[in-house]
Amino acid sequence: MSIAYKIPESVLVVIYTPALDVLLIKRADASDFWQSVTGSKDAREESFVQTAVREVFEETGIDCGPDTPLANSLLDWQLENVYDIYPRWQHRYAPGVTRNTEHLFGLKVPAGTTVRLSPREHTDYQWLPYRQAAEACFSPSNAEACLMLPRLAAWAVQA
Template identity: 70%
Template sequence: MTTIDRPWKIPESVLVVIHTPALEVLLIRRADAHEFWQSVTGSKDVLDEPLVLTAAREVAEETGIQCGEGSPLAARLVDWQLRNVYEIYPGWRARYEPGITHNTEHLFGLCVPERVVPTLHPREHTAWKWLPYREAADACFSPSNAEAILLLPEFAR
């Protein structure tokens, strides 16, 4: 357990590229890093949490968009069957069990019928914007997020 009495973060996460059929991508700006634009991301809550549930939960928490089982968008949340393994930024490693240096990120896409206005959690994100996918990739801080967005035309077919 961490010193603030909550479990360590699990080093397995999802990245969800939310997009329209026209390949416009929703980006959200992190509250803890003013120019850190990204797609929805988040870690599993428990080790055996299915990745699709992690993805739907994180989308709902970070944007207010409901895409979990039974929702109209559930079938539009697609596991791209791709993953990235990357080194956790040193400043964020304290959230993980000592010795954990890498995270495995699973890529998902969520196609919404049109641009929607997200409901942001102000402690996590402070702004949002829709951009054409290439511009969205250029705006991302994370190289793995940018690469995922550039794959969008392949997965949006």
């Protein structure tokens, strides 16, 4: 029997409203960790966009897939972070894999968008103004993405 290791390629999706309030979700396996939607590719051939759409739906119940009202609201920010995998999650990756590449997306949703958490992954959620969201994030790359939101949201409008 082979072990299915996680692929060290993931997405970070900052979900936000027009007022730049950011959705943060609390991890079930680390109750002090607030974060945006994150997740690894299920297969090497899965695109980052496909991973983002899947993870947003799995973790929040928000559907931004093709042919949905939010399909054009998911934007690839064309940014990547490469970071050391946290020791507490190192066992999920193949031996010798110590770094992960995280691809960043933004998803603009209407204020009041319904959130339906996956209870095995997350226990709570909150909407916070982007600066407060950055302060609440456990991950430095997630905090940085929240702080870049005003610039990236303005860029998205021009694109």
